[in-house]
Amino acid sequence: MTTSNFGFYFESAGLGAAQGAISPAEQFFEGSLAEVSLVRETAQNSIDARAGEAPVTMVFELAEMATADVPGMAGLRAHIDQVELQTRGSQGHAAMSKARATAGMDSIPVLRISDYGTKGLTGSESRNELNSPLSALTRGAGISADDGTRGGSFGIGSAVGPMASDMSTVLYTSMPLTRSEVVLAGYSSLATHRDSNGTWRVGDGFLTDLDLTDDFRYPRDPAPLGPFAQRTEPGTDTYILGYRKATLDPSLGHIKTAFLRNFLLAIHRGTLVVEGVTNSSSWRLDSATLADHVKEDAEATAFYRAINDPNPITKTSARLGKLSLYIDVDDSLQKTLHTITMRAPLMKIDTFRHTSIPMKYAAVLECSDEMGNQVLRALEPPQHNTWDSGRADNGKAVVAELKRFVLEGLKSRVKQQIGDQVEIKGLAKYLPVELPDSPAGQTGAGKPFAGPGTSTEASTVQGAEEAPVPAPPATRKTVRVSVRTPATNTGEQSTDKGKDSGGPGSRKGKGGNMAGEGQPGEGTSRISSGDVRFRSWSDASAGDLYLALTASEDITGDLQLVALGAGGRAEDDYKLPIAESAITTNGETTPLTHEGNVLSGLNLTANVTSQVRITLTSGHRYRLGIK
Numbered sequence: 020m021t022t023s024n025f026g027f028y029f030e031s032a033g034l035g036a037a038q039g040a041i042s043p044a045e046q047f048f049e050g051s052l053a054e055v056s057l058v059r060e061t062a063q064n065s066i067d068a069r070a071g072e073a074p075v076t077m078v079f080e081l082a083e084m085a086t087a088d089v090p091g092m093a094g095l096r097a098h099i100d101q102v103e104l105q106t107r108g109s110q111g112h113a114a115m116s117k118a119r120a121t122a123g124m125d126s127i128p129v130l131r132i133s134d135y136g137t138k139g140l141t142g143s144e145s146r147n148e149l150n151s152p153l154s155a156l157t158r159g160a161g162i163s164a165d166d167g168t169r170g171g172s173f174g175i176g177s178a179v180g181p182m183a184s185d186m187s188t189v190l191y192t193s194m195p196l197t198r199s200e201v202v203l204a205g206y207s208s209l210a211t212h213r214d215s216n217g218t219w220r221v222g223d224g225f226l227t228d229l230d231l232t233d234d235f236r237y238p239r240d241p242a243p244l245g246p247f248a249q250r251t252e253p254g255t256d257t258y259i260l261g262y263r264k265a266t267l268d269p270s271l272g273h274i275k276t277a278f279l280r281n282f283l284l285a286i287h288r289g290t291l292v293v294e295g296v297t298n299s300s301s302w303r304l305d306s307a308t309l310a311d312h313v314k315e316d317a318e319a320t321a322f323y324r325a326i327n328d329p330n331p332i333t334k335t336s337a338r339l340g341k342l343s344l345y346i347d348v349d350d351s352l353q354k355t356l357h358t359i360t361m362r363a364p365l366m367k368i369d370t371f372r373h374t375s376i377p378m379k380y381a382a383v384l385e386c387s388d389e390m391g392n393q394v395l396r397a398l399e400p401p402q403h404n405t406w407d408s409g410r411a412d413n414g415k416a417v418v419a420e421l422k423r424f425v426l427e428g429l430k431s432r433v434k435q436q437i438g439d440q441v442e443i444k445g446l447a448k449y450l451p452v453e454l455p456d457s458p459a460g461q462t463g464a465g466k467p468f469a470g471p472g473t474s475t476e477a478s479t480v481q482g483a484e485e486a487p488v489p490a491p492p493a494t495r496k497t498v499r500v501s502v503r504t505p506a507t508n509t510g511e512q513s514t515d516k517g518k519d520s521g522g523p524g525s526r527k528g529k530g531g532n533m534a535g536e537g538q539p540g541e542g543t544s545r546i547s548s549g550d551v552r553f554r555s556w557s558d559a560s561a562g563d564l565y566l567a568l569t570a571s572e573d574i575t576g577d578l579q580l581v582a583l584g585a586g587g588r589a590e591d592d593y594k595l596p597i598a599e600s601a602i603t604t605n606g607e608t609t610p611l612t613h614e615g616n617v618l619s620g621l622n623l624t625a626n627v628t629s630q631v632r633i634t635l636t637s638g639h640r641y642r643l644g645i646k
Contacts, residue, residue, distance in 0.1 A: 026091035029220035038222035040111025040210040058277040065134035076135040076292040084129040084245030121185040121261040128265035132257040139195035139253045157204040181208040185261035193255040203238040271295035279319035285365035321381035327606035332428040340388025344428040358382040363392035544576030548645040555643040566631040570623040583642040596636040604629040
């Protein structure tokens with residue numbers, strides 16, 4: 020491709036309004052982290068352009084690129100220099116100064132965002148086709164190629180690229196599904212300025228054929244840009260020149276967290292795959308790896324447990340179609356995370372807060388039917404971060420119905436899980452013991468001192484302000500204690516460690532290192548009350564019992580249940596009429612075997628709540644404990 024005729028074109032300003040150094044589109048993303056806005060807007064565009072049933076794959080690649088490899092760079096530098104000079108003393112000049120410094124570097128960090136399994140940017144760049152996807156993304160302001168179901172319904176998503184660029188400039192390459200050629204586009208968002216010839220120019224510049232004065236013509240089939248591989252299949256690449264978060268996020272971990280918090284359900288369902296690639300590391304988010312990656316973020320972990328709710332609450336709405344509510348109740352949460360909402364793109368939109376619910380939980384509301392998707396899309400502002408009831412005539416009724424459905428669902432779960440609650444924390448194992456730091460009888464001494472008075476009036480001041488004598492409490496220190504049981508030497512096998520609670524069961528914790536002889540006992544490990552947080556409740560409709568078990572470390576073993584009588588007294592001799600049981604962890608259900616009151620072969624994952632369902636041969640209800 021010959022690029023000699025291509026460069027960034029800034030239209031003459033004429034008598035139009037002046038454009039400042041602060042883009043009007045920034046108002047739609049104020050207060051948001053750059054990574055969050057970037058992820059939400061680019062992912063929406065990619066999901067909207069999905070070409071078939073295969074998942075959309077997005078690749079975020081961070082690399083260093085020579086500025087000499089940027090098409091039209093010489094002419095663009097001249098415009099940036101003029102903008103920096105002419106915005107001095109005005110708001111937004113710092114950004115233009117940064118753009119000038121970045122453009123003057125020999126190389127810059129570039130973030131390329133690529134999507135695959137998409138349609139690419141179809142249509143023409145001609146000014147006669149303003150609504151084509153190619154024109155809307157690369158030159159549109161408030162223009163959207165809308166088919167009625169898209170997420171990026173305001174066409175402002177293209178603004179986040181320049182906002183994330185220290186050079187306020189982005190490039191695009193795209194291969195449309197209908198053609199085998201690659202088109203190259205570029206956009207620079209600066210400010211109104213005089214060029215070197217004294218002509219006033221607008222702030223928006225576009226990469227086009229400078230010899231064509233009455234229309235746009237973008238380069239076709241360009242050479243690879245810098246170190247990035249050339250596109251060979253349908254889809255679109257966005258190049259953010261001088262990525263402003265490159266130093267703070269060199270491994271693209273912030274990008275990954277933004278996807279975990281905003282597109283968790285899309286990744287879980289297998290409709291979206293995301294990869295991060297840098298010179299030193301890489302990662303991949305898909306339905307198979309998601310369970311491991313959510314462990315890096317407490318919020319993502321909680322909502323991941325929620326979307327794996329084995330018994331979601333569902334309803335068919337006359338105006339919205341199917342509604343689904345996924346709930347995870349977890350006392351270990353630092354605070355309630357409330358209910359996040361989403362529609363067909365499966366992106367987080369709003370957060371419904373119901374402060375009257377007496378439990379810590381994370382919940383997900385899904386309304387992804389085509390009918391509901393269109394209704395809810397009309398209620399969203401440009402940020403796509405809330406359902407605003409005032410944006411449509413029936414908005415109040417729609418939002419009220421959704422909030423009522425969520426509240427009723429949460430209340431039903433409270434009735435199930437809070438009614439009969441037993442929490443066993445192993446106090447003897449975990450509580451600290453306080454020991455005196457000095458011999459008995461020797462404690463800190465002192466007494467309050469009331470001085471002659473003060474002229475300062477305050478409810479917290481008594482006596483004089485000068486040289487008060489403090490009255491400190493006794494000096495103590497806190498230590499933790501633990502109990503270790505050594506191996507015995509009564510067996511025939513030489514050992515360095517005593518067996519944890521019996522036979523071949525396993526617990527991934529540290530054992531002792533005391534020499535001795537012995538051998539493991541018969542049977543499997545027993546999960547004790549100190550090993551788990553435990554809650555039980557009954558399903559009145561089915562007559563089944565449910566247990567919620569959360570371990571602080573990975574544990575495999577048997578669980579002995581005990582029926583609780585009056586006052587919580589354990590009925591050790593009572594045999595529960597268990598017919599069958601199963602355990603569900605992260606959405607996967609496994610049948611359990613039992614003998615008497617002992618459930619065998621439980622596998623508990625650290626900090627993951629597992630649910631055990633017990634079917635009884637009788638219709639009685641029981642309160643349960645762990646022996």
